[in-house]
Amino acid sequence: MTKSRSHAAAWPIEPSALFAAALMIFSILALPAFSQTYSFNSVTIEGNDRIEDGTILSYAGIARGQAVSAAQLNDATQQVRGSGLFETVELVPQGSNLLIRVSEYPTINIINFEGNARLNDDVLRSVVASQERRVYSPATAERDVAAISQAYADAGRVSAIVRPSLIRREGDRVDLVFEVFEGGLAEVERISFVGNRDFGDRRLRGVLETKQAGALRLLIQRDTFSPDRLDFDKQVLTDFYNSRGYPDFVVNDVDVQLTRERDAYLITYNVQEGRRFRIGGVGLSSQIPEANAEEFRRALRLRTGSVYSPVGIENDIARIENLAIRKGLSFVRVEPQITRNDREGTLDVNYVLVPGERIFVERIDIEGNTTTLDRVIRTQFRTVEGDPFNPRMIRQSAERIRALGYFADASVNAREGSTPDQVVIDVDVEEQPTGSLSFGANYNSDNGVSLVASFRERNFLGRGQQLDFQISTGESNRNFSFDFAEPFFLGRDLRFGIDLNYRTTDNQNALYDTERVRVSPSLSFPVSENGRLQVYYAFNWTDITDVAGDRTDPPEDRASLVIFEEADRGAVGTQSLGFGYSWDSRRNGIDPTTGYVLRFGQEYGIGDNEFVRTTALAAAETKVWSEELTLRATVEGGALHYNTGSSRVTDRYFLGSSLMRGFEPGGIGPRDADTDDALGGNYFAVARLEAEFPLGLPEEYGITGGLFLDHGSVWDVGDEHGATVLYNEFDTRTVAGVSVFWTTPIGPLRFNFSEPLDIRERDEPNNFDVTISTSF
Structure with a gap:
């Protein structure tokens, strides 16, 4: 207690008064530093x-004579430095100066790239913003480093390292060098799916544009990861499911991971398939x-019981709108009303015709x-200036423009025109090369090896015309x-074509040579939704x-007497x-798993040689077992009849390998009994059955297997000219075999291994052939 009182007595001033005094002294001492101002009459x-x-x-x-504080002087320093023109900046007050x-x-003298091999200098130079003979900017150089790194990432090399360096030159100049360490290629090592039940991983991977790395990684460029391609793959995956009756399909997430070594990507799609629906009732009001x-x-x-597909509904809407136009009804809008029946797994579709907004197309800008x-x-475009505006028709026009293949990118958008009831259609395109000049070699089992030179232009002189020129020997x-x-042709959906062909054969495969010329102009046009007609001379x-x-x-030393006579x-x-x-049922795109094709044609000879040549083909293809197995059936025939x-x-x-497998060219059919020359026939008929299926190999190899069975005949030489002709009557052969399909960057190849089941003594079988794999 005493000690406390003594301490209190020794403190003559209250603490609050002492604090106020200290604050006043500090303010007096600090005032010059905070309140100092400058005014300059000159600048050096x-x-x-x-x-x-x-x-x-x-x-x-x-400005001259302006009073500025120390803080304002510091701001001015930062403003000059922020211009990006100077390495160092100082503002020093010297009295009134x-x-x-x-x-x-420094100024950039030249820009060089070192260490780059996968991307050449021209590619890298196109992505950098720094320019020669311009002032060097560290900020711009850093952005260039990011741009180059991104270019390598897009090419699948995410581990690429880029470093900028400066080499000092005389005259305050520098060489800007980007040193590149490219690193290894980051391929897509695995693509997998979670949540898919009705379609296997193999089938879904076949839909995607991105592919897993495989044996052809040096030729296939789609096995590197690209975010843009990933977005495209999500859309095509959705379209795949929607077109097969899964309206609720969604891609919940796409997980993209780099391996620990940072040399490969692992991509996992988390999907939700939903239920498959069929069409229930179909109505219109x-x-x-x-x-x-x-x-x-x-x-x-659209029919009850068919698998739901957005394409089928879109096609029906197009038919309704086209019918309304033909009847003079403008501004008819079709609203499809879809009612779900989850219990039955059906969707009822009712098309409602309602009045649309009276909006016209003012103009189309390209x-x-x-x-x-x-x-x-x-x-x-099926729409011209002044027509009623139809958004669906504009979307279809955009799809047709992209399908031309003339443009790397094409966008079609509508915006309001000069008045609220008019729209302007803006078409923005980016052109790409449409021509090709190639030199190479072909091989097929019928004709052997041949050298080929070809020139092809799909947009000749920018007119949309197609030109194809080819020489092979x-x-x-x-x-x-x-x-x-x-x-x-004539601004209509009318295709005009002219074909000129000159062909010669020597006697390596026959005891005579032939020379042929054919010139044929033609016109072709659609006659129905799936049908097309061609007329020609x-x-x-x-x-x-x-x-x-x-x-x-x-x-044994001469050709057939039939050949001599002819x-x-x-x-x-x-x-x-x-x-x-x-x-062709595939033209409407409604059923992506099944297709039917019918072809029929006749050629009538006029003048001194009157004849009728008739050809016909019927083919079908379907995918079963979750679309893992493809079945094909084709029936084809021809008849040639001369009146004079x-x-x-x-x-x-002649039945070559494209018509019937398992035999040499001219290996079956009528032949001279004495010389064994194949003579061909005026009639032929062939039935082909085949199945294609996976072999269990990684699908990125592009290799599948197949089985086939061919049954057919060629017969009737006509006038025999006194020669003895074998197999001149309808006499069928049967051949079975296995196939290996290989989808390569140079084209789809097919290897056939066959064994005749029904053969004649003078026939010439061929147990192996290689062809270009084509669809019917």
């Missing part, structure tokens, strides 16, 4: 060589008095086409072909030359008119 600038004094003063923002001392960034619902209902093609003419793009034949096509010139031996020679006619020219009709004159070996049918 040192260190600048290329940058004008006025430019530096404008960045500083200090302000000294601004700077050191400028109209809220427009002028539109007869029953009449429009007859235009529908930009970006430097080579392609505007009219080529406009032909893809091989051991047994030489071929020249020229094809030209105008797909929109043809001039054919054929000659049989260099027939081996003489008629009096022994059979060669005696000399060169023969024929003229003909013909048509060809094709119906007779056929020659240059006109008749």
Whole structure:
């Protein structure tokens, strides 16, 4: 207690008064530092060589005689430094004079890249912003490092390291060098799926644009990871499921991970398939008095029990709108109303015709086409200026423009026009190369090896015309072909084409040579949703030359007497008119798992040689077992009948490997009993059955297996000219075999291993052949 009182007595001033006094003393001492101001009557600038004094003063923002604080002086320093023109900046007050001392960034002399092999200098130079003969900027160089790294990441090299360095040169110049360590290629090592029940991983991987790395990694560029390609893959995966009756399908998440070594990606799709639906009831109602619902209902093609597909509904809407246009009804909008029946797994579709907004197309603006003419793009629109605006038709036009293949990118958008009831359609395209010049070699089992030179242009002179020129020469034949096509002749959906073909064969495979010329102009046009008709004129010139031996020679030293008789006619020219009709269910895109094709054509000879040539084909393909197994069936036949004159070996049918596998060219059918020459036939018929299935190999190899069974015949030489002809009657053969399909970057190859089951003594089997795999 005493001690406390003594302490209190010794403290003469209250604590609060002491604190106030200390604060006053501190304020007095600190006031000069906080309140100091400057005013400059002159400015001296040192260190600048290329940058004008006025430019530096404008960045500083200090006027003559202006009172500035120390904080404002610091801000001015930061403003000059922020211009990016100087390495160092100092603002030093010297009385009434302000000294601004700077050191400028050097000028870039040249920009070089070192260590880059996968991406050449031109590619890297296109992504950097730094420029030669411009002031070097560290910030810009850092952005260039990021851009180069991203370019390598897009090429699958995420571990690439980029470092900028400067090499000092005289005259305040530097060389900017980007040192690149490319690292290894980060491939897509595995693509897997979680949540898929009805379709296996193999089938879904086949849908995606991105592929797993495999044996062909040096040729396939789609096995590197690309975020843009990932977005595309998500969309095509959704479209795949939607078109097969899964309207609720969603991609919940895509997990992308780098392996620990950072040399490969692991991609996992987390999907939710939902339930598969079929179409229940299909109806149509109209809220427009002028539109007869029953009449429009007859235009529908969607049927109860079919698998749900958005494409089928879109096609029905297009039919309804086209019918409304033909009936003079504008601004008809079709609203599909879909009712779910989860218990039955069906979707009821009712199309409702309602009045649409009265909006017109004011104009169509096209930009970006430097080579392609505007009219080529406009032909893809079914809408012209002044027509009612139909968003669905504009979307379809955009799809047709992209499908041309002329453009790397094409966007079609609508915006409001000069008035609220008008729209302007903006078309922005980015052109890409459409021509190709190639030199190479072909091989097939029928004709052996041949050298090929070809030129192809899909957008000739920017007119949308197609030009194809090809020359090939091989051991047994030489071929020249020229094809030209105008797909929109007279501004309509009318394709005009002209084909010119010249072909010769030598006697390595036969005891005679042939020479053929064919010139054929044609017109083709659609006659229904899935049907197309072609009409044509043809001039054919054929000659049989260099027939081996003489008629009096022994059979082993001469050609068939049939060939002699036909060669005696000399060169023969024929003229003909013909048509060809094709119906393809795949054109409407409704059923992606099943397709049907029908083809029928006839050619009528006119003039001195009157004949009728008839050809027909029916084919079907379907995918079963979660689309892992593909089944195909084809029936094909032909008949040649002469009313005046007779056929020659240059006109008749031969069954090569494209028609019937398992035999040499001319290996079956009519032949001379003495010389064994194949003579061909006026009739042929073939049935082909085959199945294609996975072999259990990684699908990135592109290798699948198959089984096939062919059954057919070629017969009837016609006039026998006194020679003895074998197998001149309808006499069928059967061959079975296995196939290996290999999808390679140079084209789809097919290897057939066959064994005849039904064969004749003089037939010539071929147990192995290689062909280009083609769809029916």
